[in-house]
Amino acid sequence: MADPSTAYDDAARERWVLEPGKRPGRTAFQRDRARVLHSAALRRLAGKTQVVVPGESPPDDRQVPRTRLTHSLECGQIGRELGQALGCDADLVEAACLAHDLGHPPFGHTGEEALDEAARACGGFEGNAQSLRLLTRLEPKTFASPGAGAAVRSVGLNLTRAGLDAVLKYPWPRTEGRRAYGVYEDDLDVFAWVRRGAPEGRRSLEAQVMDWSDDVAYSVHDFEDAVYSGRLDLDRLTDPGERAEVLALAASRYILAPEDELDEAxxxxxxxxxxxxxxxxxxxxxxxLKNTTSSLIGRFCLAAEVETRAFHGPVPGGRYAADLLVPREARVECAVLKALTAYYVMGSAELERRRGRQRAIVSDLVAMLAAGAPETLDPALRADHTAARNDAARLRVVVDQVASLTDAAAVALHRALASAG
Structure with missing residues (x-):
């Protein structure tokens, strides 16, 4: 069988730590995909919030709402097909889609904001940077042999350079004026290795496909969940005032666009x-409703595929051979779908009260774990805490612990630590 990754050079298939020969017939990117798929970090996403908190649907609600895991699986399917249509390695794109949310903490974006605040003394928290840290350090799979005077170090899943680069939605460290970033200061060494030879600040085509697939998956599927649950009654959009509020939310949160453009979308x-x-x-x-979901996904992906091929040619190819081009109309429609879910599902007073409790749990967990560390930490993290060179590095290990928790585990650990204290 021909190796579909032959379009990628040796540098793209290189791993941080050289590994012995593997079973013939499998490509480097097939192994990347398998490593992410079989990781404990991916399984934990089943217990992390997407929109509705896992396990908190009403008792009479027959819907099983999406979690971060189901979202990642759906993102992988969308990205695989779109990437393959554009000449990317399908396994490479799917691996990136499966891995893109691994670093997200409990309680969705609420947890991310609270953890960023609690982690100020060690440089803050960012879900995308945490994903890179998890893939290259925290998820146990491969260890580096000790060099001269150096300790043995976990290198995480030891994915290929192209595999890690495809996960980098924001290929830069934290800088002034940029809210999102893709690497912590602690992980700049492996980041520099991943980005060796890459144009500065430019995302690979695989990362761009992953990013658009993520947008498509969560905007469309969250909309489907909202309609199915009854929280989103589309007949209410006939009210001009309510419609205007939805469009204002889209403009303030998801895309810079005038009201008339959003209304047309x-x-x-x-x-x-x-x-x-x-x-x-x-x-x-x-x-x-399922037909709506399929049609919307097809609409958004085909728009990007046609636009990209029109500019770059029939099969643009992978990595830095091309950029993904998404028509403005598709991006605005996607933003409107996000706003519909945000307005009707995530804007309720009850959910805001719940988010307040979740923020308090995350902040308390960081404080309580730090006060009792290393004994309060998971065994896998105690050695990291002991070896940490200063207070900031020790706090980063505590943040690693909190970020790894599922929603239910965060609540249970908070209860246990509060009771013990």
Whole structure:
């Protein structure tokens, strides 16, 4: 069988730590995908919030809402097909899609904001930077042989250079004026290795495909969950005031666009033949909603594929051979879908009260774990804490612990530590 990764050079397939020969017939990127798929970090995403907190659907709600795990799997399917259509290695793109949310903490973006505040003394917290840290340090798979005077070090899953580069949504460290970043100061050595030979600040095509697939997956699937749950009643969009509030939210949170452009995007969506109407949760209505989901994914992915091919040629190729081009109309429609879910699902007073409790849990956990460390930490992290060179490095290990927790584990650990104290 021909190796589909032959379009990628040896540097793209290189690993941080050289490994002995593996079973023939498998490509380097197939191994990357398998390592992410079989990781404990990926399994933990089943217990981390996407929109609805896992296990907190009403007792009579037959819906099983998406988690970070199901989102990652769906993102992987979308990215695999879009990347393959553009000449990228399909396994490489899927591996990046599966791995892109591994570093996210409990309680979704609420947890991320609270952990960033609690981690100020060690440089802050960012889910994307945590993903790189997890892939290259925290997830146990491979260890580096000790060099002269150096200690044995975990190198995480030891993915290929191209595999790690494809996860880098923000290929730069924390800098003034940039809210998002992809690497902590502690991990700059492996980051420099990953980015060797890459244009500064430019994302690989695989990373761009992963990023758009992420946008498509969560905007479309969260919209589907919101409609199915009954929280999003699309008939309410006939109210001009409510519609204006949704569009204002889209402009303030998701995309810089004037109201008339956003209104036109919503009108296009409402005018499609597949838009759900009168959803009553019957089997026929559920099938119609599934058709909406499939059609929206196809609409957004095909728009990017056609635009990219029109500019770069029929099969652009991987890494830095091309950039993914997404038409403005598709990006605005995607932002409107995000705003619909945010307005009708995430904007309730009850959810805001819950987010307040979640922020307190995360802040308390960092303080309580730090006060009792290393004994309060997981066994896998105690040696890191003991070896840490200063207070900032020790706090980073505590942050690693909190970031790894599922929503339920964070609540349970908080309860246990508070009771013990």
């Amino acid at each position: 919503l009108a296009r969506l409402l005018g499609t033949e597949f838009w759900p109407k009168g959803f009553d949760a019957s089997r026929r209505a559920q099938a119609g």
